[in-house]
C-alpha cells in the first residue's frame with residue numbers, strides 16, 4: 001500500500017486494518033496456500049479491486065453484537081418466565097416453527113461452515129474477512145434459534161430433534177441438499193449461491209415471511225430474534241451484491257459462468273421456497289400476505305430492478321423466471337396438498353383450511369384456488385368429517401435435483417403434472433421440471449450422488465421396511481403425537497386446556 | 505379443579521431437545537448445551553465436495569486424529585456465541601480505555617525514535633502472524649466435525665483478526681495515522697532477514713492440511729512460544745527501553761492468551777487421552793515442530809538479547825504438554 005503524509009480516510013484505514021495484514025507469500029507457492037481458487041474457471045486479475053462491503057473492526061463487532069445479544073436474551077428469559085407461548089394466536093402456528101427449526105436452523109449452521117471455509121479459501125484478504133464475519137454471524141443465528149425455540153419445545157411436540165431430523169427426514173432433504181450442493185461447490189459458486197442468490201435475491205422470501213408470521217401471530221421470541229438478526233442480514237446482503245459485481249468486473253470470461261450459476265441457484269431457491277409459500281398460505285393462523293403477493297413484491301419488483309442493474313455486466317434475468325412467476329399461483333397449494341397427504345411422515349401437523357381461510361385463499365388466488373384446489377380440499381374435508389381423514393401410504397417419486405415429490409404442474413396447464421426424464425449412463429433419472437433437468441445435465445456426476453430419501457427407504461437404509469417404522473425408528477418422530485392432523489392432536493388438547501383456563 | 509388444570513397445561517412436556525437429552529438426560533439444559541452439541545450435520549450428505557472428492561462434507565477423515573465422539577471435546581469456558589461476544593465486549597472496553605489513555609497522554613508519540621522503530625520492526629509485524637492464525641483457525645472451523653470444536657476455532661479466528669488490528673493501531677499511533685509506519689513495518693516483515701524465519705513459519709502453517717495438526721501446531725505450539733516471547737519477554741524489554749505504558753496496549757493479548765490456554769489444553773488433553781494413535785501423532789508433531797519454532801525465534805531472541813528466555817519458554821511449554829501426559833523424550837536444541 002502506498003502511504004501518504006496525511007491521515008488515512010476511513011476506507012484506507014479499514015484496509016490497513018484488514019487486507020494489509022496479508023502479504024504475498026514467497027516461502028510457499030501461492031497455489032499451495034490457495035489451492036481451491038482456480039478450479040471453477042473464475043478469473044480474478046486483481047483482488048485489490050475488492051470493495052469492502054462494510055467496515056467493521058473486531059472491537060466494534062464485539063461491542064455491537066454483545067449489546068444485541070444482551071437484549072435478545074433478556075426477552076428470551078422473560079418469554080420463558082411468563083410462558084409467552086400462551087400468547088400466540090393459535091397452537092397451529094407452532095407448526096410453522098417446527099418447519100423452521102428443522103428445515104432452516106440447520107442451514108444456519110451449514111452456512112457457518114461454508115463461510116468459515118471460503119473465509120480461508122480466497123487469496124483476497126478483504127473478501128476472506130467479510131466471509132469470516134458472516135461465518136460467525138451464521139453460527140449466531142443457528143444458536144439463537146435453538147434458544148428461541150427452546151421454550152416452545154418444552155410445550156409442543158415435533159420440535160424435539162431438529163438436527164437429527166434434518167439429516168434423515170424425506171422433505172428435509174430439500175433444504176439439506178440445497179446447502180450441501182452449495183457447500184460442495186467451489187468457493188465462487190458457494191458465494192453466488194448463498195451470498196447472492198439466497199441472501200441478496202431471495203432472503204425476503206425466506207427469512208422475512210417467518211419473522212413477520214411470528215409478529216402477526218404473537219410470537220415474541222421469534223420476532224425479537226428476527227429483529228436482532230436484521231443488521232447481520234444487512235451486512236450479508238451487501239456482501240452478496242459486492243461478490244457478484246466484483247467477479248463480473250474482474251473478467252469477461254466470468255460472465256457466462258456467473259449467469260449459469262444465477263440460473264441454477266434461482267431455480268433451486270425457487271423450489272426450496274415452495275415450503276415457505278405453503279407456510280405463509282396455510283400454516284399461519286393470522287396471515288401476513290399471500291405467497292403470490294410476496295413473490296410479486298420481493299421477486300418480481302425488487303428482483304426486476306436488480307437484474308436491470310446487472311444488465312450492464314451482460315447478465316440477464318434467470319432462465320425460467322417466467323415459469324416461476326406463473327407458478328406463484330400454484331405451488332403453495334400443491335405443496336400443502338402433499339404435506340396433508342403425507343402427514344404420517346412429517347414432524348408437524350397439517351389440516352384443511354376452514355371456510356374463512358378458503359375464502360381468503362380464493363380472494364388471494366382468484367385464478368387458481370377455486371378452480372384447481374378448492375374442490376379437492378373440500379372433498380378431503382368432507383371425508384375427514386366422515387371419519388376418513390385421507391393419508392397417502394405410498395412413497396412419492398422425488399425429483400433428482402430439488403428432491404421435492406413430483407407434485408408441480410406444467411407452466412401453462414395447471415392440471416398436468418410436470419415430469420421430465422433424463423437417461424444417463426443407462427440409468428433413468430426423474431425431474432420435476434426443465435429447470436431441475438438442466439441443472440442435472442450440467443453436472444450429472446454430482447447429482448447422481450443425491451441421497452434420495454425414498455430410494456434409501458426402498459433400499460432398506462432407514463431402519464424400517466414401511467413408513468411407520470422408518471418414521472419412528474429412523475426419524476425419531478412420534479406417530480400421532482408429532483404429526484397427523486392437528487385436529488385431535490395432543491398439541492391441540494393442551495392448547496384448549498390453556499385457553500379454557502385463561503377464560504375462567 | 506381449575507387450579508389442577510392450570511398446572512397440567514403449563515407443566516412442560518419435556519425439558520430439553522432430544523439430542524441434548526440423549527447426552528445430558530431430560531433435565532433443564534444450559535444454553536451452552538443446547539447451542540453446542542450435536543447440531544452439526546452428521547450423515548447422509550448428498551454430494552462429494554468438488555474441492556475434495558475423496559471425502560464427504562463434514563468428513564471425520566479431514567484429520568488423522570481419531571475420536572469416537574468429537575463432542576467429548578468441550579469448552580471449559582462454555583462459550584457459545586452470546587457468551588463469547590459478551591466476554592470480548594468487556595475485554596475490548598478495557599483495551600479501548602487503555603488506547604485512549606495512551607492517546608491522550610501522547611504515550612506513543614513521546615517514545616524515543618529508536619524504540620518507535622523497534623516497535624515497527626519487532627512488535628507490529630506480529631500482526632501478520634495474527635492474520636495467518638486467523639486464516640488457520642477459519643479453516644479449522646470449516647473442517648471440524650463437532651460444533652463444540654468448530655465454534656472454539658471460529659471464535660479464535662475472529663480474536664486473531666482483532667488482535668492483529670490492535671497491533672496495527674499501535675503503528676497508527678506511531679505514524680500519526682498516515683499508514684507510513686505500517687508500510688515500514690510490513691517492509692521489515694517481507695525483507696528484514698531477522699523476520700524471515702517467522703514469515704516462513706507462518707507460510708508453512710498455511711499449507712498444513714490436517715486440521716487438528718494445524719490447531720495443535722498453531723494454537724498450542726506456536727502460540728505457546730509466541731505469546732510469552734512477544735507479550736512477556738519482549739514486553740519487559742520495551743518497558744526497560746522507556747515504553748513503560750506500552751504494556752497497556754498489549755494487555756488484551758496477555759489476558760487473551762491466559763484464557764485461551766484453558767480450552768487449548770482441555771482439547772489437547774482429551775484428544776491425547778483418547779487412544780494410542782492420537783498419542784503417537786501428537787508426539788510426532790511435537791518433536792517435529794518444537795525445534796522448528798524455537799529456531800524461528802532464535803534470531804529475534806538474539807537481537808533483543810534474551811536467548812535464555814527461549815529455554816524457559818520451552819520448558820514451560822513442555823510442562824503444559826506434560827500435564828496431559830505428552831512427554832517429549834530427547835533433546836530439542
Ligand SMILES: [Fe+2]
Pocket residue numbers: 108111137138141
Ligand atoms: Fe443467517
Ligand SMILES: [Fe+2]
Pocket residue numbers: 138199232233236
Ligand atoms: Fe445471513
Ligand SMILES: [Zn+2]
Pocket residue numbers: 271399400401402403404431432433436
Ligand atoms: Zn426438481
